[in-house]
Every structure is written in C-alpha cells, then in structure tokens.
Amino acid sequence: MxxxxxxxxxxxxxxxxxxxxxxxxxxxxxxxxxxxxxxxxxxxxxxxxxxxxFKARGTEVVASLLADHGPRAVVCASAGNLGQALAWSGRSRGLEVTVVASRFASPAKLDRIRALEAGLELVDGDFEMARERAAAVARHEGIRLVEDSLDxxxxxxxxxxxxxxxxxxxxxxxxxxxxxxxxxxxxxxxxxxxxxxxxxxxxxxxxxxxxxxxxxxxxxxxxxxxxxxxxxxxxxxxxxxxxxxxxxxxxxxxxxxxxxxxxxxxxxxxxxxxxxxxxxxxxxxxxxxxxxxxxxxxxxxxxxxxxxxxxxxxxxxxxxxxxxxx
Incomplete structure (x- = not known):
C-alpha cells in the first residue's frame, strides 16, 4: 500500500x-x-x-498532546459529536474548550456540549460556516484550532x-x-x-x-x-x-x-x-x-x-x- x-x-x-x-x-x-x-x-x-x-478516540489523542506540550485553550467546529468529545477529553485534562456549531445543529448535541462545560458559539449557517468561524476565533485568540480529519x-x-x-x-x-x-x-x-x-x-x-x-x-x-x-x-x-x-x-x-x-x-x-x-x-x-x-x-x-x-x-x-x- x-x-x-x-x-x-x-x-x-x-x-x-x-x-x-x-x-x-x-x-x-x-x-x-x-x-x-x-x-x-x-x-x-x-x-x-x-x-x-467514536469521536473521543481522536480527541483523547489531541487533548493528551496538548496537555503535555500545547496551549491550554482550544477551539473546534463541530456538527455536535466532535464538540462533545473534545469537551470531554479537554475537561479531564484541564483544557479550555470552545466549540463553534450551527444554530441548526441537533439540540440534543448542543445541550450535551454545554453540559460538558465547554464554551459554545453558534453561527447562523451550516457546518462549513462554523469551520470558518472556528478558524477566525483561533487566529484572533491565539489558541489551538482542532480540525477534524485534517489533524x-x-x-x-x-x-x-x-x-x-x-x-x-x-x-x-x-x-x-x-x-x-x-x-x-x-x-x-x-x-x-x-x-x-x-x-x-x-x-x-x-x-x-x-x-x-x-x-x-x-x-x-x-x-x-x-x-x-x-x-x-x-x-x-x-x-x-x-x-x-x-x-x-x-x-x-x-x-x-x-x-x-x-x-x-x-x-x-x-x-x-x-x-x-x-x-x-x-x-x-x-x-x-x-x-x-x-x-x-x-x-x-x-x-x-x-x-x-x-x-x-x-x-x-x-x-x-x-x-x-x-
């Protein structure tokens, strides 16, 4: 291969x-x-x-690396599952997690992100708009952008x-x-x-x-x-x-x-x-x-x-x- x-x-x-x-x-x-x-x-x-x-398998790896060597604050765009997973993995390692999602995402997924103590910012668009906003937040705040699949x-x-x-x-x-x-x-x-x-x-x-x-x-x-x-x-x-x-x-x-x-x-x-x-x-x-x-x-x-x-x-x-x- x-x-x-x-x-x-x-x-x-x-x-x-x-x-x-x-x-x-x-x-x-x-x-x-x-x-x-x-x-x-x-x-x-x-x-x-x-x-x-399954998303926490990846966020566990990301959060473990950040806890050891990276910034203590991270942001990601999510349709819901990645945000939950990053919030869970980040909370257990003392990371400050912000999730950007569509306002039209599943309410159950958004509620779970909030329950896991992550910051949640909603955009009036789809997932691709959330990706753009998350990248802008990372640049403005100088924090780590976690990009699902690219990372x-x-x-x-x-x-x-x-x-x-x-x-x-x-x-x-x-x-x-x-x-x-x-x-x-x-x-x-x-x-x-x-x-x-x-x-x-x-x-x-x-x-x-x-x-x-x-x-x-x-x-x-x-x-x-x-x-x-x-x-x-x-x-x-x-x-x-x-x-x-x-x-x-x-x-x-x-x-x-x-x-x-x-x-x-x-x-x-x-x-x-x-x-x-x-x-x-x-x-x-x-x-x-x-x-x-x-x-x-x-x-x-x-x-x-x-x-x-x-x-x-x-x-x-x-x-x-x-x-x-x-």
Missing part, C-alpha cells in the same frame, strides 16, 4: 493515551439482521461510551477501531464505514489495508451530502453549494485535499445512499439489534439495503459510529411509513 499521512506505529501508540472507556468496543455478529439483509452482518459498536460516538491525531485515534477490527478480519470480507470529513474512513481504512489488505473497504455517504464521494470518484476535490440530509454528522460541503489523498489510497469504493434507506437502516437497528442510532451510524445498513446483490452471501462488518439523537426527531424518522417499503 502507498503511504498515507497515517502511521501504524503511531496508531498503536495512540491506544496508550486513549481512556480505556473508549477502547475495545463490542464487535459481534448480529444474526437477527441477516435474514432481512441477505448477508452475514457484524456490528462494531461505538456508542456505548460517555460521548456516545492527523483525529484520524489515528479513529484508526484504533481498525486495530480492533483486524483481529477478527478473517471473520468478514467487507467493512462499511460512514464517510463525512474522512477521519473514520481514512483511519480505519489505513489499518485494514495495512494489516488485512484482502478486506474490502467501502465508504458510505448520503446522496444529499455527496462531496467527498464525488471527490473520491473524480480523484480531486469536488465541493457542493449545500447539503440536504438528516445525517448531520457527515454533512460537509468542502472536502479537505489531504484527507481525500489518504482516502484515495485506502478506500476500494465510495457509495451514496438515499434518505429513505438511512431511515430504514435506523429502524432495522432498533427493531432487530435493539440499538438507537443517529442517521450517520445507519449508513452501512443503508448501503446493504440498496446493494443487496452486491453483498449477498458475504460477511460484512459495519461501524455503528454514534447515537446522539434528538428524541422527537428520532421517533419521527423511525415511525415514517416509507421505511416499510425497503
């Missing part, structure tokens, strides 16, 4: 600074899903932790999921990974291709937020003017060139899925796995639903990456009538 920005030795070292509460998460075959999907399915569950997503620590923290997956790599032949900014996909993809290259890495993104997938297929950055998806955690419009370069080296495919399939995936995970998940976490199941022939008879692993949902919105989604048609 050609070299990415990531380093397998650093990824192994990252495990030593990540709080164990985020490590060695459940990986199990979910047989109840299989008759409905037509393939064997294993779930890598990244929701049973204090921030209910290699966020990718290598997420890549520790890959280390846990490859111990069971012979049990499955495909891994489905939610694709947003790219930290999860490039991190897990790097480890899988380095240590279990026979496993297919497939990235999944909503049709309403396709920038990174279009970029992967074209081989160069493609931006979009807007997004339209309930999967807010992966709804970026402007891929980061360095992250795309890594993704091009580790992903075997990148696919887009419809909103109806995402909702159907959420409902299936609730009904047949007992899991309440946010839309981004159902992307892998959505991909199987839309590509049954492709995955028929195979053993697929999917990373269930987050469960931070607004209760009212969640009930509205999983009770939507069109889910029964898929």
């Amino acid at each position: 050609q070299e990415t920005r990531l380093d397998t030795a650093r990824i192994r070292a990252a495990r030593r600074v990540i709080d164990p509460v985020f490590l060695d998460t459940p990986l199990y075959r979910c047989e109840a899903l299989e008759p409905r999907l037509g393939c064997a399915v294993s779930i890598k569950l990244e929701t049973a932790n204090p921030v209910r997503s 290699i620590e966020t990718c290598e923290g997420a890549a520790t999921i890959g280390l846990e997956l490859v111990h069971r790599a012979r049990a499955f032949d495909t891994v489905l990974i939610a694709l947003g900014g790219g930290a999860l996909a490039t991190g897990v993809g790097h480890v899988v291709k380095a240590l279990a290259p026979e496993v297919e890495v497939v990235c999944v993104q909503p049709l309403g937020a396709p920038a990174m997938t279009h970029s992967w297929h074209r081989g160069s950055v493609v931006t979009t003017d807007s997004t339209d998806t309930i999967a807010d955690g992966v709804a970026g419009r402007r891929p980061i060139p360095a992250v795309l370069d890594d993704l091009l080296l580790v992903a075997d495919d990148a696919v887009l899925v419809e909103e109806a399939s995402i909702v159907a995936g959420m409902r299936m995970l609730l009904d047949h796995a007992g899991l309440v998940v946010e839309p981004s976490a159902a992307l892998g199941i959505a991909a199987i639903l839309e590509n049954r022939d492709r995955f028929a008879g195979r053993h697929v692993a999917t990373v269930v990456c987050g469960s931070n949902v607004d209760v009212d919105a969640y009930h509205g989604w999983v009770n939507t009538p069109f889910t029964s048609r898929l």
Whole structure:
C-alpha cells in the first residue's frame, strides 16, 4: 500500500493515551439482521461510551498532546459529536474548550456540549460556516484550532477501531464505514489495508451530502453549494485535499445512499439489534439495503459510529411509513 499521512506505529501508540472507556468496543455478529439483509452482518459498536460516538478516540489523542506540550485553550467546529468529545477529553485534562456549531445543529448535541462545560458559539449557517468561524476565533485568540480529519491525531485515534477490527478480519470480507470529513474512513481504512489488505473497504455517504464521494470518484476535490440530509454528522460541503489523498489510497469504493434507506437502516437497528442510532451510524445498513446483490452471501462488518439523537426527531424518522417499503 502507498503511504498515507497515517502511521501504524503511531496508531498503536495512540491506544496508550486513549481512556480505556473508549477502547475495545463490542464487535459481534448480529444474526437477527441477516435474514432481512441477505448477508452475514457484524456490528462494531461505538456508542456505548460517555460521548456516545467514536469521536473521543481522536480527541483523547489531541487533548493528551496538548496537555503535555500545547496551549491550554482550544477551539473546534463541530456538527455536535466532535464538540462533545473534545469537551470531554479537554475537561479531564484541564483544557479550555470552545466549540463553534450551527444554530441548526441537533439540540440534543448542543445541550450535551454545554453540559460538558465547554464554551459554545453558534453561527447562523451550516457546518462549513462554523469551520470558518472556528478558524477566525483561533487566529484572533491565539489558541489551538482542532480540525477534524485534517489533524492527523483525529484520524489515528479513529484508526484504533481498525486495530480492533483486524483481529477478527478473517471473520468478514467487507467493512462499511460512514464517510463525512474522512477521519473514520481514512483511519480505519489505513489499518485494514495495512494489516488485512484482502478486506474490502467501502465508504458510505448520503446522496444529499455527496462531496467527498464525488471527490473520491473524480480523484480531486469536488465541493457542493449545500447539503440536504438528516445525517448531520457527515454533512460537509468542502472536502479537505489531504484527507481525500489518504482516502484515495485506502478506500476500494465510495457509495451514496438515499434518505429513505438511512431511515430504514435506523429502524432495522432498533427493531432487530435493539440499538438507537443517529442517521450517520445507519449508513452501512443503508448501503446493504440498496446493494443487496452486491453483498449477498458475504460477511460484512459495519461501524455503528454514534447515537446522539434528538428524541422527537428520532421517533419521527423511525415511525415514517416509507421505511416499510425497503
């Protein structure tokens, strides 16, 4: 495999600074899903932790480095999960954390950021506007800007999921990974291709937020003017060139899925796995639903990456009538 920005030795070292509460998460075959999907399915569950997503694996690495050598104040832009994770990791290490988010982000995610004692600044726009504002705050205040996916620590923290997956790599032949900014996909993809290259890495993104997938297929950055998806955690419009370069080296495919399939995936995970998940976490199941022939008879692993949902919105989604048609 050609070299990415990531380093397998650093990824192994990252495990030593990540709080164990985020490590060695459940990986199990979910047989109840299989008759409905037509393939064997294993779930890598990244929701049973204090921030209910995989993001703290990366923020633990970032915060550990800053606590030892860096500034004591940091700022990030977030759709919600990164902000929670950085707030949690920063609080335990005495860092002052500011999170910039869209005013239209999930209220549940914003409330959790506040509860974790981070400063929260809201912008009247989407995630890309929050990224611009966070960069401006960092310049003005002279503090550290944490950029998810661009900062290699966020990718290598997420890549520790890959280390846990490859111990069971012979049990499955495909891994489905939610694709947003790219930290999860490039991190897990790097480890899988380095240590279990026979496993297919497939990235999944909503049709309403396709920038990174279009970029992967074209081989160069493609931006979009807007997004339209309930999967807010992966709804970026402007891929980061360095992250795309890594993704091009580790992903075997990148696919887009419809909103109806995402909702159907959420409902299936609730009904047949007992899991309440946010839309981004159902992307892998959505991909199987839309590509049954492709995955028929195979053993697929999917990373269930987050469960931070607004209760009212969640009930509205999983009770939507069109889910029964898929």
